[in-house]
Amino acid sequence: MIGPGMRLSSPVAATVSVVPGRSQSPPDPSPDPPPPRVEVRRSRRRRRTVGAYREGDAVVVLMPARFTAAEERQWVDKMVARLEQRDSRRKPSDAGLARRAADLSSRYLDDRAVPSSVRWVDNQQARWGSCSIDEGSIRLSRRLQGMPAWVIDYVLVHELAHLVVPGHGRDFWRLVERYPRTERARGYLEGVSEANGLPWNDGD
Numbered sequence: 202m203i204g205p206g207m208r209l210s211s212p213v214a215a216t217v218s219v220v221p222g223r224s225q226s227p228p229d230p231s232p233d234p235p236p237p238r239v240e241v242r243r244s245r246r247r248r249r250t251v252g253a254y255r256e257g258d259a260v261v262v263l264m265p266a267r268f269t270a271a272e273e274r275q276w277v278d279k280m281v282a283r284l285e286q287r288d289s290r291r292k293p294s295d296a297g298l299a300r301r302a303a304d305l306s307s308r309y310l311d312d313r314a315v316p317s318s319v320r321w322v323d324n325q326q327a328r329w330g331s332c333s334i335d336e337g338s339i340r341l342s343r344r345l346q347g348m349p350a351w352v353i354d355y356v357l358v359h360e361l362a363h364l365v366v367p368g369h370g371r372d373f374w375r376l377v378e379r380y381p382r383t384e385r386a387r388g389y390l391e392g393v394s395e396a397n398g399l400p401w402n403d404g405d
């Protein structure tokens with residue numbers, strides 16, 4: 202939340218309150234992670250904007266000092282839900298990944314790629330994704346988790362396209378490039394590889 206024109210050391214009139222997590226619901230057979238601890242930081246410098254970010258295991262919600270208690274509750278719920286939605290798009294479960302793959306196949310590959318399974322794996326260091334054309338299975342490196350959803354979607358489209366066109370010929374890329382953020386995602390992954398001293402490997 203540091204932008205141009207904001208000085209870190211300037212005195213900001215702020216009050217901090219901690220809202221207990223929403224933990225009143227009955228036990229769930231497949232429990233979600235516990236609700237995050239929420240810390241509200243009010244500032245007189247804020248007029249209308251509300252912001253939120255994760256800090257350790259807490260969610261920090263920034264809001265104008267003049268907000269009422271009701272507005273605070275409303276905005277805390279809204280911002281926590283928004284963060285959780287973003288996180289779940291960045292770290293989908295295996296089932297979520299399979300749904301995304303089906304959706305992408307339908308949108309960009311005329312439903313021609315029908316994988317038998319799509320899942321996360323831990324053992325791919327040099328590759329972001331791989332697929333077994335014989336089995337029709339797709340595996341994505343867990344290192345992609347937390348990256349923007351459009352980057353994960355690119356890797357899914359890439360592996361899905363291999364179920365239609367093996368190899369990396371012109372036909373293959375023509376298919377992959379139906380996904381509009383292909384170039385941008387490749388650049389993103391190339392940058393991550395370079396920053397981590399990994400060989401840039403867009404293949405497989």
Ligand SMILES: [Zn+2]
Binds near residue numbers: 359363368369403404
């Ligand atoms: Zn490939």
